[in-house]
Amino acid sequence: MSDLGELDRPGTPDSPGAWGDRSQQWLPNEKKPPATKPAAPLNAPTPTTPRRTAADPVKALMHRHQDLCTRAVNPLEIAAGLEAHGITDRTATRFRHRDVFSLAEEMFARATRDAEPSTHHKTTHAPRVRLDWAVLTLLPGLLATATVTALRLTEGRPRLAIAAAGILTVALALRAALSRGPLATPPHHHTSGTSVWTAWLLAYALLGDGLLQTALTGGPDALPTGTTADPWPLTPAPLLALAWSCVPAAWAAHLLATRAHRRLTTSRALDDFSTAVRPLILTTLALYLAALTTLLALTGVILGEPAPYARTLPLGALLLLARLLTTHGFTHAPAAVLMATAATEATATATVFAARLPGCEALAVPVQTLADTWGPASVPILTCTTAALALLFHASRTLTRASAHTPPEAHTPPEPRC
Structure with missing residues (x-):
């Protein structure tokens, strides 16, 4: 038998599998199909791919x-x-x-x-009238009246002691009246500068016009004796009326706080609140000036002197606006304006004395012109009116903010802007 015939002869395969190593060489070079995952059940939830979301x-x-x-x-x-x-x-x-x-x-x-119900507050209370601050606002006027009465009933050296004691007691009473109630300073706010300049302006209201008039005529030759006929006359009427005006000032400030709180709970936007509060500021100022005008008329009648409306009303408006700004936490502008006003009045008086130096006569020309035209009171009238208008403009921008009328605990320390 030929060799070719032996190749076709059936026999038992001697390889371990169906295909031997030689058989694998004849297979085509194909790639294996990728492995597939077993099919998921029909009722299995569809996996979702996580997405990145921006921070809230x-x-x-x-x-x-x-x-x-x-x-x-x-x-x-x-x-x-x-x-x-x-x-x-x-x-x-x-x-x-x-x-x-x-x-x-x-x-x-x-x-x-x-928030939990126990930690989130749902009610807020409007400012209420309290007996303590209502009584304290009466003390400056009562003590000032007692001091003026004692000065008119005494003569000689006792007058100086009475005046010193009266000034001290009125100052302490005024401090007590401004420590509570609607005119109180917020905690953690320093008002030492404001107090100093306020004291200067009140002292000028008592002594300034008489000193300026005496200085323009070559005096003074002696200290004031406390009478209106003195070459250096005192004017107690403005100081007495301003002392009694603590009462209407406190009630006007309380009215502003109460109405602003009501607007704070009913307004639906910051602009609505600002629009509603701006007339309240003007109303508060108008009510105070009306009460101060009445007090000036009464003190003028009691003391037998002309009521000094022109020089007292601007000063009263200035002090009220400064106090309203201070009680709402805005202490820088009132202190700066009061300091500028006091410095202007002091400079006006100082130029008159400086003009007595050789070659400095021109320094007194502006003040001399004002005094000759409108009187010595024109200096405090112009300075206080200008300062009051500046604070009124500032108050119309700051006190109309909702943040100025929120409770003090609602404000946290300033943080960087977002």
């Missing part, structure tokens, strides 16, 4: 102002706190809100939802 900017802002959100009783209070920290409508757009109030509404809604 409102949540970060709430964490920064956590105390404010916890204590707030309405969205406007949060808006006031944000406004106090420098967040404006333009800044609110970074938190995807059109203005500060809409941002505050979301923050308030989240805080109300997340």
